[in-house]
Amino acid sequence: TQARGSGNSVALFKGGLDRECARRMALMSELRGAIERDELMLWCQPKLQVKSGRVCGAEALVRWKHPRLGMVSPGDFIKHAENTGLITPLTYWMLDAALRQLYAWHEQGEWQPLSINLSARDLHDPKLLERVEGALATWGAEPGWIEFELTESALMLDPTAALETLSRLKRLELRLAIDDYGTGYSSLAYLRQLPVDTLKIDQSFVHGMQRDQGCEAIVHSTIELAHSLGLSVIAEGVEDQATLTRLDALACDMAQGYCISRPLPAEEFKGWWMQKARH
Ligand code: C2E
Ligand code: MG
Ligand code: MG
Ligand code: MG
Secondary structure (H helix, E strand, O other): OHHHHOOHHHHHHHHHHHHHHHHHHHHHHHHHHHHHOOOEEEEEEEEEEOOOOOEEEEEEEEEEEEOOOEEEOHHHOHHHHHHHOOHHHHHHHHHHHHHHHHHHHHHHOOOOOEEEEEOHHHHHOOOHHHHHHHHHHHOOOOOOOEEEEEEHHHHHHOHHHHHHHHHHHHHOOOEEEEEEEOOOOOOHHHHHHOOOOEEEEOHHHHHHOOOOHHHHHHHHHHHHHHHHOOOEEEEEOOOOHHHHHHHHHOOOOEEEOOOOOOOEEHHHHHHHHHHHHOO
């Protein structure tokens, strides 16, 4: 902070921020058009069953193929989409893209389930249920094609409304997971009421497991908690083999992370799982 406070570095630092801010604002004004021009892409990050090493699906992650800037990650636009309401068409786009992909895989004879991220704002979308039902019908979805992930903090913004929306999604027999679990201050009393199938342990705890006893203890107790409530549990952000081995010892059901695979364009994911099945 002292370096920033002295002489030229202030101007440099501020200049950097202004440029970043300007870049971001330009990008945001283009987002609506991006959805209309079909510049979004479906990427998939594989999930493994820890014990068997088998592929058990993938998380659907949006990427924006920007004509000038190249691939833009959701960290650069999801927040803005949530604040402006653009998340609603983005969620609809993703729902359709994921089901279209599943339909194509199904036609080819083999498919893997995809998990779609919902935002806090989606929980208040009065058309969400209708939209989901419509999309499932349009693509002739089979049970198990898609799952939804909701972050614990999104649920906690309005726990009562969240419970209501989740219950209605559950009536469509969809699987539900709580994302970034452990960072959102939910109570166990609330968790017990939610019609969810899976807890997804936040990557901050998974990253810290190897060097921090506290993180390992949180991961361990979350796995036990999930199992004692009859839920399955997945660790996200698994970056090395030692962590994967430890998760196996702790009886974690599933894992996702760079040491298994980075997110891949949907077509490459199919190649990846076929190749994995041969080994
Ligand atoms: P998330 O749902 O918690 O997804 C996991 C994020 O962690 C992904 O970032 C993934 O690429 C990254 N990741 C996976 N494995 C590792 C690892 O081993 N190490 C590290 N350091 N990172 C790992 P991504 O794709 O940039 O997405 C960021 C967030 O953006 C997601 O977090 C999710 O909250 C949001 N997001 C992505 N796609 C969508 C979407 O279609 N709709 C909504 N509403 N949100 C989305
Ligand atoms: Mg997620
Ligand atoms: Mg997550
Ligand atoms: Mg996360």
